[in-house]
Amino acid sequence: MEQVESHIGQMGVDSRKLGVWLFLASEIMFFTGLIGAYIVLRFAHLQEWPHPGAVLNIPLTGFNTFLLICSSATLVLGLAAGQRGYREGLQVGLFLTILLGSLFLLIQMKEYSILIHEGLTISSSMYGSCFFTLTGFHGAHVLVGVIWLIVVFIRSMQGKYTPEDSMGVECVGLYWHFVDLVWIILFTIVYLI
Amino acid sequence: MSESHQKQSFLRKYIFSVDHKTIGIQFLFTTLFFFLVGGALALLLRWQLAYPGKPMPVLGQVFPESMMVGGIMLPEFYNALFTMHASVMIFFAIIPLLVGAFGNFVVPLQIGAPDMAFPRLNMLSYWFFWPSAIVALSGFFVQSGAAATGWTAYPPLSAIEGTGQTLWVVAVIMVGASSLMGAINYLTTILNMRAPGMGLFRMPMTVWAIFITSVITLLATPVLTSAMIMLLFDRTMGTHFFLSEGGGHVLLWQHLFWFYSHPAVYIMILPGMGIVSDVISTFSRKPIFGYHAMVYAIMGIAFLGFIVWGHHMFQSGMNPTVGTTFMLSTMLIAVPSAIKTFNWLGTMWRGTLRFTSAMLNAIAFVSMFVIGGLSGIFMASTAVDMYFHDTYFIVGHIHYVLFGGSMFAAFAGVYYWFPKMFGRKLNEPLGKIHFALTFIAFNCTFFPMHILGIGGHMRRIYDPMQYTHLQHLQPINVFITLSAFVLGVSQLILLVNFVKSLKWGEKVGKNPWESNTLEWQAPSPPGHGNFETTPTVYRGPYEYSEPGRSSDFHPQSEAA
Ligand SMILES: [Cu+2]
Numbered sequence: 113m114e115q116v117e118s119h120i121g122q123m124g125v126d127s128r129k130l131g132v133w134l135f136l137a138s139e140i141m142f143f144t145g146l147i148g149a150y151i152v153l154r155f156a157h158l159q160e161w162p163h164p165g166a167v168l169n170i171p172l173t174g175f176n177t178f179l180l181i182c183s184s185a186t187l188v189l190g191l192a193a194g195q196r197g198y199r200e201g202l203q204v205g206l207f208l209t210i211l212l213g214s215l216f217l218l219i220q221m222k223e224y225s226i227l228i229h230e231g232l233t234i235s236s237s238m239y240g241s242c243f244f245t246l247t248g249f250h251g252a253h254v255l256v257g258v259i260w261l262i263v264v265f266i267r268s269m270q271g272k273y274t275p276e277d278s279m280g281v282e283c284v285g286l287y288w289h290f291v292d293l294v295w296i297i298l299f300t301i302v303y304l305i
Numbered sequence: 306m307s308e309s310h311q312k313q314s315f316l317r318k319y320i321f322s323v324d325h326k327t328i329g330i331q332f333l334f335t336t337l338f339f340f341l342v343g344g345a346l347a348l349l350l351r352w353q354l355a356y357p358g359k360p361m362p363v364l365g366q367v368f369p370e371s372m373m374v375g376g377i378m379l380p381e382f383y384n385a386l387f388t389m390h391a392s393v394m395i396f397f398a399i400i401p402l403l404v405g406a407f408g409n410f411v412v413p414l415q416i417g418a419p420d421m422a423f424p425r426l427n428m429l430s431y432w433f434f435w436p437s438a439i440v441a442l443s444g445f446f447v448q449s450g451a452a453a454t455g456w457t458a459y460p461p462l463s464a465i466e467g468t469g470q471t472l473w474v475v476a477v478i479m480v481g482a483s484s485l486m487g488a489i490n491y492l493t494t495i496l497n498m499r500a501p502g503m504g505l506f507r508m509p510m511t512v513w514a515i516f517i518t519s520v521i522t523l524l525a526t527p528v529l530t531s532a533m534i535m536l537l538f539d540r541t542m543g544t545h546f547f548l549s550e551g552g553g554h555v556l557l558w559q560h561l562f563w564f565y566s567h568p569a570v571y572i573m574i575l576p577g578m579g580i581v582s583d584v585i586s587t588f589s590r591k592p593i594f595g596y597h598a599m600v601y602a603i604m605g606i607a608f609l610g611f612i613v614w615g616h617h618m619f620q621s622g623m624n625p626t627v628g629t630t631f632m633l634s635t636m637l638i639a640v641p642s643a644i645k646t647f648n649w650l651g652t653m654w655r656g657t658l659r660f661t662s663a664m665l666n667a668i669a670f671v672s673m674f675v676i677g678g679l680s681g682i683f684m685a686s687t688a689v690d691m692y693f694h695d696t697y698f699i700v701g702h703i704h705y706v707l708f709g710g711s712m713f714a715a716f717a718g719v720y721y722w723f724p725k726m727f728g729r730k731l732n733e734p735l736g737k738i739h740f741a742l743t744f745i746a747f748n749c750t751f752f753p754m755h756i757l758g759i760g761g762h763m764r765r766i767y768d769p770m771q772y773t774h775l776q777h778l779q780p781i782n783v784f785i786t787l788s789a790f791v792l793g794v795s796q797l798i799l800l801v802n803f804v805k806s807l808k809w810g811e812k813v814g815k816n817p818w819e820s821n822t823l824e825w826q827a828p829s830p831p832g833h834g835n836f837e838t839t840p841t842v843y844r845g846p847y848e849y850s851e852p853g854r855s856s857d858f859h860p861q862s863e864a865a
Contacts, residue, residue: 127422127497134489138527145531145561149546152557235543238552245538 132283136290139253143294146249147301150242157238164303167232167239169223176219177299180254183212184292187261187285197275199268206265206281209288213258220251243302250298253291260284323424324833328431329410330726333719335435336402337803340712341796342442343393348793350386353378355779355786357768371450380767384453385469387765389442391456392473395573396480397438399711403576404484404522405434407718408491408515410726414824414831415509417500417840417862422493426486433483441476444469455765457566460547460558464539474537481526481533484572488522491515500823500862502842506600507861509822509846510593513600514579517607521568521575525611529565532558556621563614571610573707574674575603577714578645581667583846584717585649587820588664589656590857592847594648602641602648609638619690628687635685642678646671657850657857661818662736666717669744673709677702680755695765698758704751716740716799723803724817728829729810735802742795749788753781819858822846826862 123130154161164170190205224244227233234244264284267273273281322328352361358377365376372382409427413420421427444451449467452458463470495516499508508516535546536558545551547558586593593599615623615631649671658664680702683689693699716739723731760778762769769775769782816825827836840862848859 123496125497127493130497131423131426131489131493134492134523135485138485138489138523141524142527142531145528145564146535149531149535149557149561152554153546153552156554157552234538238545241538241544241546245535245544249534 126279128279128283129286132286136286139290139294143249143297146246147297150246150301153238153242160237160239162239164305167227167230168303169226170303172219172223173299173303176216176223177295179212179219180216180292180295183209183216184289186212187288191278191281191285194268194273194278194281195275199271199273202273202278202281203265203268206261206268210258210261210265213254213261213288217251217254217258220247220254246298246302250291250295253294257284257288257291260287321428323420323428325409325413325421325424325427326726326831326835328427329406329408331431332401332405332409332434333726335438336398336406337800339393339397339438340399340402341800343390343398344793344796346386346390346393348789349378350383350390351786351789353383353767354769355783357770371448381450381453383767384765385445385451388452388455388473389444392441392452392477393438394707395456395569396477397434397441399573399707399715400484400569401434401480402715403573403580403711403718404487404491404515404518405431407511407576407580407715407722408487408518411511411718411722411824412491412515413494413498414725414827414835415512415822415846416495416498416503417823417836417842418494418498419834419836419839421490422498423490427490430483430486430490433479433486437476437479437483440479441473444472447472457562458536458558459562460536460539460553460555461549464536464548471537471540474533474540478530478533478537481530484522484526488519488526491519492523495519500840500842503823503861504842506597507842507845509579510582510596510599511576511579514575514577514582514603517603518572518575521572521607521610525565525568525572528561532561532565535561556618559618559621560614563617564611567614567617568607568610570706571606573711575606577670577711578603580714580718580721581649581670582652583820583822584663584667584721585652585671586847586849587721587818588659588661588667589653590659590849591652591656592845592849594651594654595644596845596847598644599648602644605641606638609634609641613638616685616690619687620694625687632685632687636682639678639682642674646675646678661720662731662733662740663717663720663818665737665740665744666713666720669740670710670713670717673705673713673747677705677709680705693758695763696758697754697762697764700764701751701754701758704754708747708751716743719799719803721818722824723806723810724813725824725827725829725831727807727810728812729806730813730817731806731810732802735798735805739795739798739802742798743792746788746792746795750785750792753785757781757785816860819856821848821858821860823861826860 186205186208190202190209193201193205232240232243234241261284264280267280319327322331360376361373361378362376365373372379409421441452447468449469451469452466452473454463454466454470458470458473495508495512535544538544539546539548539553545553547553547555549555582593582599613631613635615627616635619628619631653668680698684693684699684702720731720736723729757778760775762775762778766772769779813829815827815829817829818825823840823842826840841864842861843864844859844861846861850857851859
């Protein structure tokens with residue numbers, strides 16, 4: 113692709129970064145739609161809505177939340193290392209992030225299989241519909257993030273990122289932190305409240 | 306532009322192009338095609354409304370038994386027709402025509418950029434767009450027939466209808482993704498890729514309009530996507546988000562749908578306002594009246610557009626206080642709209658008007674938009690809407706805004722930028738005949754709908770003759786249908802003009818309209834990379850008829 117020589121435009125921001133920010137704005141509205149529906153439906157079913165602790169394994173998912181927060185930290189450390197020119201640090205950071213992200217997905221799948229075994233499915237009740245739709249779409253975002261991170265990881269092994277230009281890492285980082293943040297909101301409203 | 310860039314394979318240059326101009330022209334051809342498809346669907350259903358139960362001549366024999374029996378339209382097919390007419394026109398014709406075609410072609414040129422910020426994402430946006438239309442239209446060929454629940458797809462009906470509805474939902478999700486890719490691209494391009502000197506308040510109104518439109522697309526479309534996904538789950542995964550039998554909320558759909566779909570009417574009108582501002586200023590040989598006010602008015606409309614969606618739901622049993630809030634916020638939109646209207650008039654006032662086809666269509670936009678806006682005030686008042694709701698009054702209203710507004714603006718844009726796209730002008734006499742016929746037939750088609758609506762003619766009925774209170778109105782229905790046929794046939798003049806001018810149109814230079822904006826400083830058509838050298842911008846876009854200057858225009862990139 114014949115790109116313009118410099119990505120830095122009139123706003124003083126790299127176009128790729130600006131694009132990711134804008135994309136995240138649309139993602140916020142997407143989750144706003146889903147979360148808004150969740151709130152409305154939950155209030156309409158206050159009587160039969162189960163207490164989260166009675167159905168969900170909160171300690172397990174709490175641990176999973178911890179993993180995801182750690183993965184944001186490893187990515188920040190990796191990026192910082194990369195920007196100092198310490199390439200191995202970047203690679204280790206990316207690798208750990210991928211590992212933690214995959215672990216999150218594995219634990220979520222385990223959680224799903226237990227719940228389905230207990231009879232809670234997407235069509236079993238309004239509670240099940242809301243639970244699987246919200247957490248499922250978040251899980252899909254984590255999956256996309258892990259795949260994106262793997263691509264970035266491979267490129268970092270090829271030495272594509274320099275201290276001057278590690279925009280590719282920054283972009284996946286923005287997305288990853290966003291997915292992390294969405295999870296903290298979802299964990300709060302689905303698991304804790 | 307260097308020679309090496311020109312040696313692209315045919316496939317890369319015309320089919321899988323990443324050049325914004327080619328993608329814009331791809332959008333233009335595709336959307337004009339869907340405009341004709343949507344129009345044909347409308348004509349079919351107009352036959353039924355004028356002559357209910359009468360076999361359709363000639364065409365009636367072509368349709369299979371599942372659609373027409375002995376040339377007589379089945380009610381199910383009628384429902385599919387009005388649903389798909391609206392869906393095709395809104396999702397596959399007007400939005401992608403104004404935003405996809407003009408946005409793509411014009412925006413990088415007007416800001417002096419070599420291309421969009423993300424050329425490949427741009428290509429992807431087109432390659433999500435046209436397949437989505439095919440998916441929706443393929444509903445006509447599945448057993449259940451195409452989607453038939455209206456373009457609003459209200460549950461519970463839309464949650465239980467046949468396969469065609471599923472295809473429709475998938476198509477809307479796809480076309481939404483295409484719009485989002487476009488919006489991200491326009492915003493990044495406009496923010497980041499303006500030529501030196503092109504400050505935000507030196508941007509032409511078309512760029513401003515696409516910019517604000519993209520903000521709306523970015524924030525509203527994902528909400529529709531989330532609603533569509535829940536509807537899809539209701540249809541395929543056994544959930545009951547919108548089905549009351551399983552504890553779902555029918556009204557939840559309406560809120561989510563209109564949270565997108567009211568702002569969507571501004572997605573369909575704001576780019577038109579931008580185009581019309583450029584055209585009117587150029588052909589009045591005068592600066593646009595109140596440039597800053599025009600920009601702030603667009604922003605005001607966009608902001609208000611997000612807090613008025615409830616005016617579609619006055620009948621839904623909502624709390625009257627909430628209804629009044631929505632009524633007031635809706636009526637507030639009249640303020641920025643009026644600012645724009647008066648500024649267009651102020652621009653033309655005492656100008657040296659040049660009545661080109663583009664200008665005529667732009668003036669038609671202004672006058673028809675006023676009628677559509679005024680009938681909108683009726684719909685916005687809760688008390689009046691209680692009576693008018695879901696009658697032909699709303700059908701008349703929406704067509705004054707979407708055809709009278711958006712489509713006339715799109716025609717203006719086609720006549721105005723055709724020379725830049727293809728290096729040739731459209732034929733002016735043919736253009737004027739097309740305009741005159743369209744304008745007259747348009748008003749004959751859609752104005753009487755207000756009268757039908759006041760007479761109580763419901764919006765989506767199959768056979769008006771079944772209702773005694775509508776029988777005496779039937780001559781109006783016949784008149785509307787005849788006018789609609791004239792309107793439809795008139796569009797063939799544009800088609801002929803378009804195809805003919807591509808090959809034989811009058812050749813033009815860089816700046817046939819003596820316009821100021823940057824696209825007219827590039828060759829016609831511009832080569833790969835648009836400008837020979839990156840232009841520098843020295844002034845605003847509308848400096849026409851400056852006193853003491855020999856020529857009556859002053860291009861933005863001219864140093865002195
Ligand atoms: Cu509305």
